[in-house]
Amino acid sequence: MHVHHDQLEVRTRGKGLYEITDQIESKIDKHEVRNGTVTVFVQHTSCSVVIMENADPTARGDLEEFFDRLVPENANYFRHDSEGSDDMPSHIRMVLTHSSETIPIVGGKIQLGTWQGIFLFEHRRAPHRRKIFVTLIGE
Amino acid sequence: MHVHHDQLEVRTRGKGLYEITDQIESKIDKHEVRNGTVTVFVQHTSCSVVIMENADPTARGDLEEFFDRLVPENANYFRHDSEGSDDMPSHIRMVLTHSSETIPIVGGKIQLGTWQGIFLFEHRRAPHRRKIFVTLIGE
Amino acid sequence: MHVHHDQLEVRTRGKGLYEITDQIESKIDKHEVRNGTVTVFVQHTSCSVVIMENADPTARGDLEEFFDRLVPENANYFRHDSEGSDDMPSHIRMVLTHSSETIPIVGGKIQLGTWQGIFLFEHRRAPHRRKIFVTLIGE
Numbered sequence: 001m002h003v004h005h006d007q008l009e010v011r012t013r014g015k016g017l018y019e020i021t022d023q024i025e026s027k028i029d030k031h032e033v034r035n036g037t038v039t040v041f042v043q044h045t046s047c048s049v050v051i052m053e054n055a056d057p058t059a060r061g062d063l064e065e066f067f068d069r070l071v072p073e074n075a076n077y078f079r080h081d082s083e084g085s086d087d088m089p090s091h092i093r094m095v096l097t098h099s100s101e102t103i104p105i106v107g108g109k110i111q112l113g114t115w116q117g118i119f120l121f122e123h124r125r126a127p128h129r130r131k132i133f134v135t136l137i138g139e
Numbered sequence: 140m141h142v143h144h145d146q147l148e149v150r151t152r153g154k155g156l157y158e159i160t161d162q163i164e165s166k167i168d169k170h171e172v173r174n175g176t177v178t179v180f181v182q183h184t185s186c187s188v189v190i191m192e193n194a195d196p197t198a199r200g201d202l203e204e205f206f207d208r209l210v211p212e213n214a215n216y217f218r219h220d221s222e223g224s225d226d227m228p229s230h231i232r233m234v235l236t237h238s239s240e241t242i243p244i245v246g247g248k249i250q251l252g253t254w255q256g257i258f259l260f261e262h263r264r265a266p267h268r269r270k271i272f273v274t275l276i277g278e
Numbered sequence: 279m280h281v282h283h284d285q286l287e288v289r290t291r292g293k294g295l296y297e298i299t300d301q302i303e304s305k306i307d308k309h310e311v312r313n314g315t316v317t318v319f320v321q322h323t324s325c326s327v328v329i330m331e332n333a334d335p336t337a338r339g340d341l342e343e344f345f346d347r348l349v350p351e352n353a354n355y356f357r358h359d360s361e362g363s364d365d366m367p368s369h370i371r372m373v374l375t376h377s378s379e380t381i382p383i384v385g386g387k388i389q390l391g392t393w394q395g396i397f398l399f400e401h402r403r404a405p406h407r408r409k410i411f412v413t414l415i416g417e
């Protein structure tokens with residue numbers, strides 16, 4: 001049993017879902033983990049990591065629209081707005097989703113279901129460089 | 140330290156919470172893990188795994204009602220509806236809850252609190268066979 | 279590779295976010311884990327563990343206000359209310375957030391981003407003693 005840490009950088013171009021499944025699989029190959037788990041952790045408070053349907057782009061569009069409506073910008077009670085109207089909603093959207101996901105690895109393969117993909121969910125409108133920590137525990 | 144992988148299948152009969160705590164405990168016993176963690180991972184994008192109050196069935200009913208109201212079917216902006224009106228809401232409900240939960244194991248016992256149970260949260264109306272991955276890391 | 283388990287108790291004084299980052303870091307130091315992960319798990323169904331912006335208190339206030347509005351007390355369909363009007367909302371808020379968080383450890387340091395803190399999110403109005411399980415896996 002060993003621990004391997006690695007990192008990814010994702011350059012986002014505004015709000016939305018960015019698939020990172022391939023990059024995570026590359027890290028499993030690189031560190032030659034056959035049997036264990038991978039934990040994907042974002043080091044930010046205004047984006048998330050989520051597992052989502054990865055076949056139909058309209059599903060991702062509908063998800064983004066849902067979150068835009070659930071957590072509106074410019075709510076009249078928001079006080080934390082120093083970085084703009086998408087600042088506070090980005091923290092709320094992060095708490096409502098996930099800072100990390102943990103997925104099993106068997107025989108060197110990540111055990112995602114047929115329709116599951118791993119995504120960075122960007123909550124800010126401006127482009128950002130997002131740091132993702134990848135931790136592999138296994139043998 | 141070792142990794143043990145196992146799987147469960149849960150047959151659901153429509154939307155709602157299905158308790159799987161006993162099945163998870165059986166996997167811990169079977170693999171004789173005394174000290175470590177168990178990660179429960181669903182390989183689907185239209186159901187979730189959640190920890191919930193497991194004593195009072197009305198709490199689960201209220202939770203289901205809350206999600207039916209928070210993520211309504213037939214929102215006028217949904218485009219992803221090829222599998223019916225419960226298709227897109229099921230993906231949103233999954234992202235708002237969890238694809239996995241990780242719980243400590245001490246002395247061969249899962250360290251859930253008094254009122255915590257582990258549940259599969261089915262978001263589709265039709266019956267489904269759901270695959271759950273159980274990963275035990277420990278000694 | 280070893281597993282170390284430890285526990286924290288947090289005394290809450292009503293609804294809100296209570297930072298526990300320092301206590302988690304102390305457990306990493308105490309058990310001398312250099313390289314691995316820490317999993318923080320709450321053994322309750324009416325509070326959560328979340329990662330949140332830890333610099334500006336107004337961000338936390340806005341988050342609390344958002345959850346008070348998203349999950350109102352006294353919804354007319356709630357049946358689970360034996361412990362009061364904040365009973366059922368506390369379970370829903372827990373399911374919408376997290377029972378655990380897993381964070382990497384490198385060189386003995388927790389790998390949180392610049393603005394990330396770990397918080398207990400209390401959902402009940404009355405004071406509570408909350409038990410948090412801390413599991414360190416690593417070497």
